[in-house]
Amino acid sequence: MGINTERDMEANLQIGPTDQGFVRIFIEAGGVEIPMDFDPEEAEEIAEEIRAAAETARKLSK
Structure with a gap:
């Protein structure tokens, strides 16, 4: 199973x-x-990854 x-x-x-x-x-x-617990810095990195993935997905859906 993949993404x-x-x-x-x-x-x-x-x-x-x-x-x-x-x-x-x-x-x-x-x-x-x-x-799943993350320190605040890790959580911010995850948030950045989610934003980047959303931006890429938005571009692919056009």
Whole structure:
């Protein structure tokens, strides 16, 4: 399975700060819960990657 492989699956995504100063990305799908904690710098890098991917996807869809 790769990034371009489509799946018919629903998931819940939550993003927010923890009380310990981390940013948590929490994914729940199919009864499986995946909490991922990142320090603020890592979270900003992830946000930049998401923005860059969105920009590329926007260009490809035109």
